[in-house]
Amino acid sequence: MFKSKIKYMLIIALLLACGVQTFGQTVVPATKQEVDKLVAVIKSNAEIKEKMDACRLLSIVGTKDAIAPLVALLGDEQLSHMARYGLEPIPESAVDDAFRDALGKLKGRPLVGVIGSIGVRRDAKAVQPLMGILMQNEASQEAKSAALRALGHIGTMAAAEVLKVSIDQAPAEGLPDVYEGLFRCAERFAQEGNRDAAIKIYDLLRNQDASHQVRAGALRGAILTSSNGWRVMQQHLRSDDYILFSAAVQTAQELTGTGVTKALTGALNNLPADNQILVIQTLGKRGDAEALPALFTLAKSGAKSVRIAAIQSMSEIGDAAAVPVLVEILNDGDSEISQAAQESLASVPGHQADQAVTEMINSREVSQRLIALELVGRRRMTSSIPALLKAAADNDQKIRSSALRKVGELGSLTELPALLDLLEQFKSSQDLEAVKRALSAICTKADNPEIYTTRLTGLLGRVQPMQKVALLHVLGVIGGADSLDAVRAEVTNRNEVVREAAISALCSWKTADAAPHLLALAKDSPFSSRKTATLRGYINLIRDESLSTVKKLEMCRQATALIQRNEEKKLLLGVLGMVPSAEALSMAMSYMADPLVRNEACFAVVAISDKIVLQNPDMVAEAIGKVLNATKNRNVTRRAKQVLDKAK
């Protein structure tokens, strides 16, 4: 009977909840009749779960009428906590009266629970009875601990006084609860604007022989609560007590204002190096540029670890005033210091840093210029590309290489003509390699590099062999029909170096239009190494997603006829695994008998099976059965079983 009633009530509750579909409106309170029905459930002999559900609903819709029936359950070990849950939100003083009254009647778990609820409701009238529990010899330690916690939640002056007295009265194992209670009181006082009371508590806690976290937390609380918290912090920057010192520094991260910065920088000179580092890192995190003069001094001389910390913090603060100092330190004799300055300069925001780097590019010192070029890249200074192109034609080879690398990183197709001009001028293999890389990098990231194909193929006819080598590589990166024609034409070049470069470009081709040419080379080449390279290039092209399954299979068949070595068999099996067809499955299975490639074959069989299992369940089941017999590889076996499950 009550089962149907509770369901009815749940529906009502749901309707209450769902009946309001607009934002910002209060859910309509339950009627007396509805509350009465929930009360009837908890008074009945319904099952425990139903009573718990009724308590839960009463926590939402409960009124004065629900108080007495819920209170009646407080002594019930099974239902006590749900009754409390139902009572806790009811905004009636009768609930507090009932909880207080229960303190003298309950024992064990229910008593501990009720003490907790008193804390949740912050019943100020309960301070006295809770103190009574603390004073009772016969009260359990659990009840006393709960009372201490509840006093903390209540958080009145009276509660705080009881907790203060408890510091001397509580046993050692109860002290953490006393401290916790006092913390809560202090937090409450601070929230309510009673700073003095809060600070008194924090001072009391800080001066206890308490654990480190209590003392550190109390100092943090005092600093954050005080109207002149930075002064409190400042006092502890001189502390010999490392716990309080580090707590003060850590708390400075939560404070704003130049007074804090001054206090931190003012303390720096008198601290040991390790403590200095902690302060310096905090100055960096706070980001106040007022700290920079102090950091400049520390960055220029002293212990290396302190100098590095100061340099790093300068970039965290991110103010342009740090730029000249960082530039100066770049020349430091200690490479770690110089490197730290370089890292900082790379990340300082603002055009002043860009300007400083640009000036460095024109320095007389090669080392300085190389650093500048590195910084151009790190700072993504696209505005410096003209300067980079100028440096790419410099007399110094290191400068040229570095500049070209940065042009590749930062440049776009706009820079292609200038780079091609350089390619025509360059003679050394190092320079040609650098310009080739820059051109390739730009073409790789460009959306339409083929607009330059004609320009590149035109150059092929008039440049020297080594320059051709570079151009052929770039044409391979660009791709497309015209590039392919140009590269193919060079495969028969009389110059061996050019010929090899053309074949290499073909072997790395990304699209399947190169496949017939690679196949022909793989078949007809008189050199075995070339046969192998072109065959591998051909197999790799089977991955081209634009190819149909039929075409892929045909290419696999062609490759199979030419394969002689295990390396190419493995390569082909890797590709076969991507071809969703029954024929591919058969081809892969044919390699399972070969112990040298069996693992790869099994893997391919499982991969193909997974793709075709729905269309060919029987064939797949048979193939997987053979895989499970053939391999002990855990990964393959696990995947094979998953596929077999699908087949079944």
Place this chain on the structure above:
Amino acid sequence: MKRDSLTRRDFLKKSAIMVGAATVPYFVPASALGAGGVSPSDKIVIGYWGTGSMGSGHVKAFTGRSDVQAVAVCDVNPGGTNYAGNRLAGREPNIKVIEDIYAKQKGTASYKGIKGYSDFREFLQHKGLDAVIIALPDHWHALAAVAAAKAGLDMYSEKPMARTIYEAREMVKAVRRYSRIFQTGSQQRSDRRFRHACELARNGYIGELKEVYAKVRGISRPCPFGGEPVPKGFDFDMWLGSAPEASYHPKRVSGSYSCFGSAWRSWREYSAGHMSDWGAHHFDIAQWGMGMDGNGPVEITPGSGDSADGLTFRYANGVPLIKQLGPHEGDVQFIGDKGWVGVSRKGIWASSDNLLSLKMKPNDEHLYESMDHREDFLDCVRSRKRPICDVEIGCSSVTICLLGEIVTRLNRPLKWDPKRWRFVNDREAQGLVKRPMRYPWVL
């Protein structure tokens, strides 16, 4: 004893004597005590709390590190098949894993010295602990973190950060109250691809942010399993903790990811389900990319069906975060008026390849950079700075998950005040911000 002759261990011993054996030390690098630099032997002393599927992973990852010394393991499950047949999970198997690692490192046949605990209250008293790795079921996270903070320990704690919004707020208070370091285990923040996606969104590289999608599934349901005898040695009452009274079943207590729907992550008593399990990753990234850490939505409207897809969190700036797979690639997708970027653990995609290779300029907003979530935690234990996924970030991210759970359960739109952490004029929804705790557990 002269201060300049103090070693870190001397200091710790002195601290323990001074404040009683029950306390544990504040992390003090030897360098700070004038010992002239952190010596290699000055390791961060850690204990593992929870050794199920995630906890076992942490045991292997942390123990092998040269800057860490593991000393204790706490789990209510001694091992065996109690976690639905996972023989590698539990206290004793993981103690063996640690001892094997140390034996191998030392080149000895065996290593002993890892203490096992079933009761966390004893575990937290283990002398010399600096930090604990918490990998417990979600309903235990708040109790564990508050207790660890009170004991003065730093924490790496698994996500989602808490089971209820109230619990999450209490965790923030406790961590701050005792000045602890707390890293939430939403480790996608330490993946450069996720950071890059967020930096693109934050710096306007995809234009003005219009909408955000996060692929997360639905909420949990009450556990239907029970009635099995409690295995010998398994402290099931402690496993339940503050959750409602229930009877044992391996599918109730298993934490295995491979059996979703038959493990605690699926059950409402212990978890909000996928909504918080993956929401703590993907909503977390969404908030990071939107610049909403420490903030939250102002309106939430429910989705539809079991998956609750379409569930929408609308922020004060009008940008919606929609719980479903977006129109492009990636589990989290930021869509702007000039482009989009999507990211998942499998990769990062964008409306233009140039966005993917783009490097941030010095003037751009650079997000906290961590390449390794665990290492970032250990670094912060030493430096005392807040880690990449600090307790307040974990709190605001799990709040999104739990708001999603509440709106899905109530199936009606709700208004939320992210500054006051309260629903606007809705007592029923507000009632779900907190839930009763079974005796004797309180926060």
